[in-house]
Amino acid sequence: MKMMLTIIFRLTVSCLIAGTIMGATFIFTNKAKKVNEFAREEKVVYSLLGYSTANPIPESMGMHEVFRYVVTEGDSQTIGYLVPLGAHGSDAGFSFVRINLEGEYVDNTDIALTADSVRDLGDRNAAIAAAFGDGKDIRFADQTIIVTDHGQRTAYLLSGKFPGFKTHIAIILALDPGYSIIGFEVMEHEEDPGLGAEIEQDYFKNQFKYKPFEKIKTLEVVKAPIPDDYFDALEGRIDEAAAIDVMKQYRDQDIYALTGATISSVAVSSGIKGMSKKFAYRLDILDKVLQEQQIAVPF
Amino acid sequence: MANKKSNFQLVANGILQENPIFKLALSMCPAVGISTTVMNGVMLGIAVLFVQVFSSVTISLLKDFIHPRIRIPTYTLTIATWVTVIDLSLAAYFPAAYAQMGIFVKIIVAFAIITMRLEMFASKEPITASFWDGIGMGLGFLVGMVAIGFIRELLGSGAILGHDVLGFKPLLFFILPSAGFFVVGLMMGFFNWIETYYARRKRGEA
Amino acid sequence: MNQPKYLSFFVLVFFVLGLAGFAPAADLVVDTDFGAENQIVVSFRAAVDKAEMADAARYSVFEESDPDIRLTVTSVALSDDGRQATLSFAEPLNTTKTHIVMTKDIGGIEQTSSPVSKSYFGYLLSILISALLINNFVFTKYLGLCVFFGTSKRKQTAKGMGVVFTIVIVVAVSMSWVLFQYVLKPFKLDYLQIVVFIGLTSLTVQAVDTVLRKVNPILFKSFGVYLVLVIANCVIIAVPLLMASNEYNFFETFMLSLGAGGGFLLALYLMSSVSERVELAKVPPSFKGLPIAFIVAGQFAMAFLGFSGLELF
Numbered sequence: 108m109k110m111m112l113t114i115i116f117r118l119t120v121s122c123l124i125a126g127t128i129m130g131a132t133f134i135f136t137n138k139a140k141k142v143n144e145f146a147r148e149e150k151v152v153y154s155l156l157g158y159s160t161a162n163p164i165p166e167s168m169g170m171h172e173v174f175r176y177v178v179t180e181g182d183s184q185t186i187g188y189l190v191p192l193g194a195h196g197s198d199a200g201f202s203f204v205r206i207n208l209e210g211e212y213v214d215n216t217d218i219a220l221t222a223d224s225v226r227d228l229g230d231r232n233a234a235i236a237a238a239f240g241d242g243k244d245i246r247f248a249d250q251t252i253i254v255t256d257h258g259q260r261t262a263y264l265l266s267g268k269f270p271g272f273k274t275h276i277a278i279i280l281a282l283d284p285g286y287s288i289i290g291f292e293v294m295e296h297e298e299d300p301g302l303g304a305e306i307e308q309d310y311f312k313n314q315f316k317y318k319p320f321e322k323i324k325t326l327e328v329v330k331a332p333i334p335d336d337y338f339d340a341l342e343g344r345i346d347e348a349a350a351i352d353v354m355k356q357y358r359d360q361d362i363y364a365l366t367g368a369t370i371s372s373v374a375v376s377s378g379i380k381g382m383s384k385k386f387a388y389r390l391d392i393l394d395k396v397l398q399e400q401q402i403a404v405p406f
Numbered sequence: 407m408a409n410k411k412s413n414f415q416l417v418a419n420g421i422l423q424e425n426p427i428f429k430l431a432l433s434m435c436p437a438v439g440i441s442t443t444v445m446n447g448v449m450l451g452i453a454v455l456f457v458q459v460f461s462s463v464t465i466s467l468l469k470d471f472i473h474p475r476i477r478i479p480t481y482t483l484t485i486a487t488w489v490t491v492i493d494l495s496l497a498a499y500f501p502a503a504y505a506q507m508g509i510f511v512k513i514i515v516a517f518a519i520i521t522m523r524l525e526m527f528a529s530k531e532p533i534t535a536s537f538w539d540g541i542g543m544g545l546g547f548l549v550g551m552v553a554i555g556f557i558r559e560l561l562g563s564g565a566i567l568g569h570d571v572l573g574f575k576p577l578l579f580f581i582l583p584s585a586g587f588f589v590v591g592l593m594m595g596f597f598n599w600i601e602t603y604y605a606r607r608k609r610g611e612a
Numbered sequence: 613m614n615q616p617k618y619l620s621f622f623v624l625v626f627f628v629l630g631l632a633g634f635a636p637a638a639d640l641v642v643d644t645d646f647g648a649e650n651q652i653v654v655s656f657r658a659a660v661d662k663a664e665m666a667d668a669a670r671y672s673v674f675e676e677s678d679p680d681i682r683l684t685v686t687s688v689a690l691s692d693d694g695r696q697a698t699l700s701f702a703e704p705l706n707t708t709k710t711h712i713v714m715t716k717d718i719g720g721i722e723q724t725s726s727p728v729s730k731s732y733f734g735y736l737l738s739i740l741i742s743a744l745l746i747n748n749f750v751f752t753k754y755l756g757l758c759v760f761f762g763t764s765k766r767k768q769t770a771k772g773m774g775v776v777f778t779i780v781i782v783v784a785v786s787m788s789w790v791l792f793q794y795v796l797k798p799f800k801l802d803y804l805q806i807v808v809f810i811g812l813t814s815l816t817v818q819a820v821d822t823v824l825r826k827v828n829p830i831l832f833k834s835f836g837v838y839l840v841l842v843i844a845n846c847v848i849i850a851v852p853l854l855m856a857s858n859e860y861n862f863f864e865t866f867m868l869s870l871g872a873g874g875g876f877l878l879a880l881y882l883m884s885s886v887s888e889r890v891e892l893a894k895v896p897p898s899f900k901g902l903p904i905a906f907i908v909a910g911q912f913a914m915a916f917l918g919f920s921g922l923e924l925f
Contacts, residue, residue: 125487129494132490147502482843487807490804512849516843516845518758584917588907591899
């Protein structure tokens with residue numbers, strides 16, 4: 108009996124010590140993890156827009172985050188957009204604008220959030236639920252960054268996830284104000300190395316650059332080898348101005364598939380097609396509503 | 407059994423005579439699974455080294471406190487704690503490299519090698535000996551992983567540590583997952599052959 | 613005094629009439645299903661006005677997660693008996709997502725709403741097949757190798773190890789799921805996953821050991837020795853981790869663990885069959901034992917690559 112008690116006692120003590128060590132490590136590393144994740148996304152975003160450490164972003168540039176939610180109340184559903192208010196640079200708070208499924212304005216609620224706390228999923232959801240949520244199911248859908256320079260829109264950055272050949276592929280897509288593609292980066296994927304993983308290579312990603320919105324809406328994938336001059340331009344083997352010329356020549360062509368990875372190529376192209384079309388549709392509605400309701404936003 | 411080896415001998419033992427991957431044939435899962443690049447090998451090797459050393463030292467410190475009937479659960483608890491610590495740290499400070507390794511860092515907890523080492527060595531030997539033995543085993547694992555990773559990365563993508571060395575990709579096959587089996591099998595066979603060769607020479611000369 | 617009776621009678625009539633208004637709305641459409649690549653087939657309870665049924669404007673289809681994006685119905689084809697309408701779409705449908713089909717003003721019913729998704733049972737089976745073949749834990753994920761090479765020399769040992777492993781993994785992972793859903797997640801203790809899962813596995817092994825010893829000592833004699841090896845198997849910790857990161861529900865977890873155990877058994881059995889033959893073959897001395905086993909396993913791994921991308925459901 109005494110042995111049993113000693114065992115239990117010692118085991119409990121060990122568990123407690125182990126738990127403390129792990130808990131402390133968790134608290135310590137969690138902050139670092141969030142910072143690193145955010146830094147990585149920021150780096151990708153800047154490089155998509157053409158900036159880097161050598162060419163930093165100008166002061167006049169603003170990145171405004173719009174978060175989309177789906178609100179379900181019993182049988183009816185509305186789409187809610189969490190938009191920042193005021194002019195660029197001012198921290199005038201956020202507003203949750205609701206639009207019904209037919210594209211008509213429903214209502215808007217002011218939400219108490221700061222520019223920092225809005226980035227954290229937990230804080231954001233809590234603030235929205237507090238201001239608004241009784242009895243409603245509010246689900247986060249996706250987020251978009253609208254980039255402005257001197258108040259004029261220069262780019263849209265969309266993050267999206269879609270099924271790939273293996274599991275899923277997550278990307279950040281950059282569109283210009285006319286919804287043509289500026290570029291995209293693959294954030295996560297589990298494709299096969301050497302086959303599907305080649306979607307991260309320049310000669311695949313750069314094929315999407317400069318494609319106009321009209322072409323994106325009907326984008327297909329062809330199983331043919333990439334012409335040599337196009338390949339050189341995509342991989343950056345010729346000087347930049349000439350490369351851009353060549354790439355623009357192929358603007359209205361379909362995407363050349365990766366060798367041995369047709370399904371992954373189709374997955375990425377369909378994913379981008381879907382993301383762009385849905386975004387264009389939704390942004391038009393949101394702009395119309397914001398203008399009708401005279402809601403002042405920095406973009 | 408407790409012949410007093412010097413600390414250096416303990417470390418060398420871990421790398422050569424009792425190399426976890428090639429000699430003891432334990433913890434082979436990562437050797438096959440993620441040894442596609444040298445970087446992966448280094449990162450996982452460091453993780454295993456960390457867990458092995460800290461677990462050995464902890465158990466050696468607590469060897470009088472542990473009741474013999476619950477020693478296996480205690481080992482498991484210790485290893486799991488340190489694996490959680492290194493897993494959280496790697497995820498926070500090296501996210502890109504950590505993403506490459508998938509769940510293999512968490513799987514360190516199931517490595518038979520660490521538990522066996524604790525059972526056979528750390529629970530009986532003093533702290534410094536356990537420390538150096540842990541380093542030896544960890545380094546042995548690291549060396550093994552790097553060796554396999556070196557061959558696979560060089561022959562598969564023509565690069566080492568991400569730097570293009572050959573300028574072309576000899577055989578994509580080597581970085582495809584199933585090649586891990588072949589490379590490890592061939593290397594093991596090779597090591598065996600070297601050993602028998604030297605043993606024969608020694609016998610021939612003696 | 614009669615008033616309460618009348619009142620309740622009227623309420624009852626109102627209620628029934630009200631129900632009658634709602635009930636057939638659910639009954640008008642009896643089934644919805646995905647057809648060919650960009651089609652949805654809607655089955656009606658009875659043939660209603662053909663003109664109404666074939667009017668594409670009366671159908672509203674969207675993905676459940678994107679209710680504001682309406683998919684364009686390009687055409688509606690009616691079946692011969694007039695009870696099925698096949699809706700065709702411009703773009704291929706993403707059948708992995710649940711779609712909703714809403715009809716408006718067909719057959720006198722103002723509105724109906726029906727979900728369209730691939731069968732859930734099919735989904736469960738696909739998890740099982742994935743863990744068994746496509747993502748076989750030994751040949752595709754390279755886990756559990758130490759135990760694998762140790763017990764794949766004879767068919768007997770292989771079968772014993774495989775069966776014991778499957779039983780332990782199903783029990784242990786189910787318990788892990790319970791603890792994960794009801795303790796770790798609500799209290800935000802996700803970082804304790806590793807400790808909790810491996811702890812539960814040890815407990816299960818211990819429990820099975822004790823139970824088997826008492827209940828069936830003969831069985832214990834033949835299988836008991838494998839129990840200890842279960843803990844050293846990487847798969848046993850990989851499966852709960854996979855369950856946690858994919859947030860499976862109980863049935864999906866059960867299928868996953870069954871598939872994982874079954875896949876391990878399959879791998880062991882295949883390997884042991886070859887192993888027994890290899891022992892009789894002429895293998896170079898430095899390759900005898902483990903090295904040749906690795907090479908055989910590599911060939912199996914290449915073969916299993918062929919399952920990649922398999923989609924049965």
